Amino acid sequence: MNFNFLSPVPDSVLAHNELLAQQTMGKKIKIHSQQNGIPEIDDVKIAILGVLENRNDINYIGEEFNLNEIRKSLYALFPGNWHTAIADLGDINKGESVEDTYFALKTTISILVQKNIIPIIIGGSQDLTYPNYRAYDTLMPMVNIVNVDSRFDLGDSAKPMKNNSFVGKVILDQPYNLFNYATIGYQTYFNSQEEIDLMDKLYFESYRLGQVSKDITIVEPVLRDANIVSVDLNALKASEVNLRQKFSPNGLDGKEICAISRYAGISNKVSSFGIYEYKPSQDDEITSGLIAQMIWYFIEGVNYRVKDDDFLNDSNFKKFITLVDDQELIFYKSVKTERWWIEIPFLEEINNKLKRHTLLPCTHQDYLDACANSVPERWYKAFQKNCV
Known part of the structure; x- marks a missing residue:
């Protein structure tokens, strides 16, 4: 299996994993380690994939980051009564250029999806959704994307792509594979009226934060129809996350984002799930713990998938x-x-x-x-x- 782009899970995380109880997730999943290499994935249904790329963040100032705390939090959780095999394939490091990282991510996702393995991508900046979308170019004719975000991220597609403008590229770049784009949890004051009008004109769907908080079940059908789900952690309210992650006093709470993650998992169509804009800081346990729980709920959802869309009978x-x-x-x-x-x-x-x-x-x-x-x-x- 050609996964040249992947670097193993760091030894410090594996050492932490050794101390966990035998029943925890860290002891149940296959882990890409320096010692044992990439695990056999023939029977794997879900693959965790880190991407250490954040150079197209509009606020990027050269900082590095890692996903160690998320992995420690995830490994320490206890799995449900699950039947799917899970692997942690490690990380895609920054390439020479951002395009190199995009290529590595696109190639890796394409291989996994063709093998009917669902990648859970944990990333830096949300523009990584673009190579995730491009991975489907040869896999299916039309793609539905759901973006859980406080903004539409349409941006100016004539300018170089950033994490606040990748959707413009998705819509306008050839090949045109996008059928539906939906935003869950947008906040009106973060979006210009022109962008809101454009979403309407293109017949794309958008669910305001107030609508979602009032009745979370309204987002289930749009997630049931999605191929790609991309979550911007800036959609979360400030009180739910760490100091560096705080973005807005209003946003989705932990319970809502976990419900959305579970809906995405239950959907028979969702074949990749990404969590982006992670910014670790010293007081990091809360954000990493919440991301670990989102991943847990997504996996729980996948385990409860029911083939109920056979309308021939x-x-x-x-x-x-x-x-x-x-x-x-x-x-x-x-x-x-x-x-x-x-x-x-x-x-x-x-x-x-x-x-x-x-x-x-x-x-x-x-x-x-x-x-x-x-x-x-x-x-x-x-x-x-x-x-x-």
């Missing part, structure tokens, strides 16, 4: 048809999980990207709204995007 689902303003809306409800989908019709006369009836994850509330003669917003945006 009629006994797997119930079908509901409603009429909204002369538009027939068709809903499906899984018998196994009671999760809901809505059908997006295929338009014959339009050379659309999907070429078939597409089922879009939705909520029970969307069905109730349709019964009350209100078109669900997710359906409307997906339908419009199909017409483009």
Whole structure:
């Protein structure tokens, strides 16, 4: 297996791991060490991957960082009743240039996803989402990204890419593989009106912090439809994290970000999960502990995945048809999980990207709204995007 780019987990972390109880995660997962090299990954389902790259952070001033505290926190947790094998493949170090790091990350993710291994990327700056997205170029025709962030990160795509402008590159750079982009937890005062308008114009989805905090379940369908989930730790409120990590007095709390991580894990489509903008400091136990718990909940979710989206067999689902303003809306409800989908019709006369009836994850509330003669917003945006 060609993983030349990976450096082993540091000995100091392994020494710490030796002192842990036999039942902890650190004793259960396969670890890339200096002594034993890269572990065998044929039966592995989830791979942890550190990326020590932060040079495209707009506030970068030359500082180095490591992920040792996150690993110590993660290894010390006790696993659930899990059946998936997990490996920690170590770190991708900074390349000669940022592009070198991007290439290493893109190549590594591509290899893992082709082997049906889900990478959990723990990184420096969030622009690493771009090579994560590019890893899918040869894997699938259209990609859905969910960004858990207080900002949209659209930026000016004409300028060199930074951690606050990578989404502009994702949208505008060829090949055009992006189908849907959704932001969870955005805060209006951190985004210009032009960016908010552009998100609407492109029929992308955005969930304000207030909406998410009021009802966390509204983000489950969009995560169920995602291939890539990217979390910016600056989406967290300041009271949840360490001194250097503090960004805004408002944001998601620890419970909400762990619920989002679990939803991402449960999704049958999510095949890579990234946590970015980590900034270690002396009082670091809190942030590293929270990231470890996010990873734990994501892995927990993966272990509870249920194949409930097989609509070829009629006994797997119930079908509901409603009429909204002369538009027939068709809903499906899984018998196994009671999760809901809505059908997006295929338009014959339009050379659309999907070429078939597409089922879009939705909520029970969307069905109730349709019964009350209100078109669900997710359906409307997906339908419009199909017409483009």
